Amino acid sequence: xxxxxxxxxxxxxxxxxxxxxxxxxxxxxxxxxxxxxxxxxxxxxxxxxxxxxxxxxxxxxxxxxxxxxxxxxxxxxxxxxxxxxxxxxxxxxxxxxxxxxxxxxxxxxxxxxxxxxxxxxxxxxxxxxxxxxxxxxxxxxxxxxxxxxxxxxxxxxxxxxxxxxxxxxxxxxxxxxxxxxxxxxxxxxxxxxxxxxxxxxxxxxxxxxxxxxxxxxxxxxxxxxxxxxxxxxxxxxxxxxx
Amino acid sequence: xxxxxxxxxxxxxxxxxxxxxxxxxxxxxxxxxxxxxxxxxxxxxxxxxxxxxxxxxxxxxxxxxxxxxxxxxxxxxxxxxxxxxxxxxxxxxxxxxxxxxxxxxxxxxxxxxxxxxxxxxxxxxxxxxxxxxxxxxxxxxxxxxxxxxxxxxxxxxxxxxxxxxxxxxxxxxxxxxxxxxxxxxxxxxxxxxxxxxxxxxxxxxxxxxxxxxxxxxxxxxxxxxxxxxxxxxxxxxxxxxx
Numbered sequence: 001x002x003x004x005x006x007x008x009x010x011x012x013x014x015x016x017x018x019x020x021x022x023x024x025x026x027x028x029x030x031x032x033x034x035x036x037x038x039x040x041x042x043x044x045x046x047x048x049x050x051x052x053x054x055x056x057x058x059x060x061x062x063x064x065x066x067x068x069x070x071x072x073x074x075x076x077x078x079x080x081x082x083x084x085x086x087x088x089x090x091x092x093x094x095x096x097x098x099x100x101x102x103x104x105x106x107x108x109x110x111x112x113x114x115x116x117x118x119x120x121x122x123x124x125x126x127x128x129x130x131x132x133x134x135x136x137x138x139x140x141x142x143x144x145x146x147x148x149x150x151x152x153x154x155x156x157x158x159x160x161x162x163x164x165x166x167x168x169x170x171x172x173x174x175x176x177x178x179x180x181x182x183x184x185x186x187x188x189x190x191x192x193x194x195x196x197x198x199x200x201x202x203x204x205x206x207x208x209x210x211x212x213x214x215x216x217x218x219x220x221x222x223x224x225x226x227x228x229x230x231x232x233x234x235x236x237x238x239x240x241x242x
Numbered sequence: 243x244x245x246x247x248x249x250x251x252x253x254x255x256x257x258x259x260x261x262x263x264x265x266x267x268x269x270x271x272x273x274x275x276x277x278x279x280x281x282x283x284x285x286x287x288x289x290x291x292x293x294x295x296x297x298x299x300x301x302x303x304x305x306x307x308x309x310x311x312x313x314x315x316x317x318x319x320x321x322x323x324x325x326x327x328x329x330x331x332x333x334x335x336x337x338x339x340x341x342x343x344x345x346x347x348x349x350x351x352x353x354x355x356x357x358x359x360x361x362x363x364x365x366x367x368x369x370x371x372x373x374x375x376x377x378x379x380x381x382x383x384x385x386x387x388x389x390x391x392x393x394x395x396x397x398x399x400x401x402x403x404x405x406x407x408x409x410x411x412x413x414x415x416x417x418x419x420x421x422x423x424x425x426x427x428x429x430x431x432x433x434x435x436x437x438x439x440x441x442x443x444x445x446x447x448x449x450x451x452x453x454x455x456x457x458x459x460x461x462x463x464x465x466x467x468x469x470x471x472x473x474x475x476x477x478x479x480x481x482x483x484x
Contacts, residue, residue: 048392048396053339056343056389066335069336069342070339070342073338077335089308094295097295097302097310097311100311107346115357115370116373117374117377135361140360147298150296
């Protein structure tokens, strides 16, 4: 069975969380919108020409007749099939909840550069973005990462992963968020020192997984850039306040 | 089995989406944090004293040994148990995706009054809130509601509901969002006329469901207020632009 992933070309964005799981598992998939003619194919879903289960926005995944919207929903579905979540209901439910927390975190990361809304240019909200980012770096970012560090510590699994005994999709997604934060806010992340040792160790371990190592150095991996969620604007990357 | 809902007292907030499903189904539940001593009980979960599956924030639901975080995750779990979603996987997956779109919509609704972040007072971001709300009302609100109207139209169910043949949890949640929007932005919603006839009809129908009618007029139903997601600030409720 070939999975079909639909997501905008040109940015890692939200689609990248799905790619990481598929790549880590060595799953067979098409990255449809990055193929010739694929954008048009993606639009037929969004325009309602492919049945009543219309997605609001990419990414979405097609598996046979099933169309699945939203990253967390997609990974909840793929997790057991790809062996990237423990089988019991409590673990699956907790993993999904953790991913929904990551989703909220991602929204706040995005909004650092677009506090006044996605309909206005960054250049027209730079001042507001500086205020919002300063507060994000001093307050919200530590709150989220402290939480994930606590979850890591509370897990008796011995690989330093979030749930159960081995790395799963939620660990891959946390890896991607950390990569993005280091890209967007290198100074703030450096200044935070070794505040999140468990997460930092997990990030390094994920990067060395054989299939991911190949993937991360391939053309399939899209670099972070200033059209995505994680943007490096030096004027926003100030020192975190006390 | 008595479900235990944990959510802040004093605001309808995100907890209300879970309450509506439980009330509509006539389920047996405790609204723990609204009981004497309940706030302390809620905090034991958030402080990690009740096992490794620590929630990031309320609401969360406890059912036997299972702790479930995030509204969409909770309703995905409760839906089949309460008879509020069709049984087939495609419908359940679509319902969950729709709720995640509502979650994104809710975040944008909240951010109209807090564009610079949750750590600053509304009074200190009033000007920015006016700019963000104007764009929200003219662009984002119609985008989301047009989408749900499209989904309603695409469903061949004959009760004017979003999925399958009868009202489910996703319809109850859309009802709550509409109630909140009319509370927060009465002028803008009135100015939109009858742009979303399907949603408007659904909203009226949900309100007349026998168990919900009783609930909505009870003391258990918390009114909207200016500490919640939906806030009525007249200075933000301007006419929608063209």
